[in-house]
Structures are given as C-alpha cells and as structure tokens.
Amino acid sequence: MPILYTVQTNDPSPVAGGPPAPLRLWALGERLTPLAGLILMLSSFMGWYVGSGDGLTISVVGWHTGTVGKLVFFVGLAVLALVALRQAGIELPASVPESLVVIALGAVATILVLIRIISIPDEFLPADGRGIGIWISLLAALAVIVAGLLEAAEEL
Secondary structure (H helix, E strand, O other), X not given: OOOOXXXXXXXXXXXXXXXXXXOOHHHHHHHHHHHHHHHHHHXXXXXXXXXXXXXXXXXXXXXXXXXXXXXXXXXXXXXXXXXXXXXXXXXXXXXXXXXXXXXXXXXXXXXXXXXXXXOOOHHHOOOOEEOHHHHHHHHHHHHHHHHHHHHXXXXX
C-alpha cells in the first residue's frame, strides 16, 4: 500500500510544456494602489512641521494644517474607496479608465503636499522645519501616480 499518492497540479502556463505566462505589470499597480492610498491617508496624522521655541519642541500634524491636510486625507480615502469598489465588482464607465482616475488623484495629492512643503502657515511659525510626515505624504502621493501609470501600462 503506497504512502503517497500522485497529485495533479495546475500548470501555470497556458499550454502544457510551453513558456510561463508573462509578468503582469497591472498586478503590481493593483497591489501598489491600496498601499500608497493607505499611507497617504495615514500621513495626515504624522508630523508635518517641527520646531522649537522657548525651550519647547513642538510638532504639527498634517490634519491640523488646515484644509490642505484634510484634503490629503480624503484623497487617500478616495483611492482606497476606488480599490474597494473594484474589489466589490463595481467598475467605472468605459469612457473613464480607472488608471486615469488614480493618476488624477495622485496628481491632486502631490500638488496639495507641495503647497504645504513650500508654504508653511504663519500660525505654526515656531515649527518652521519640515517633519518626516510631510515627506512621507509626498512619497505616497507620487506612489499613487506610479501605481496609476502601471495600471495604464497594462491596459495598453
């Protein structure tokens, strides 16, 4: 009586014995989009400005920098909502490619973060240095754009 029985496995290539299936770039963009959106959303709660005054070190989180910090949060939330809709089987109309929406959301987030990098509000003047959170926001916004470009490359 044999201990091990033969098991049939699925061959990943379309034709048995043929070359393996090509690497899908969109799958990389599909994985990068929710990660970048989540990081972008959470970066609104990281320190965007730091500084010291009167012997005290302060940090200002992105959410408290005004409307721009809140908009960055909601753009990240919109990216995650778009991914959730795709996972639920709800697709955008054919005239509006999903990759284009992801690229547009990433561009809006990048512009908003660049505004806050260039212009520090006067009410946070003791905190005149940029914190790590604003740089994470910028990298996450650029990653959203890259994810959209990877999705667009697969659509072509």
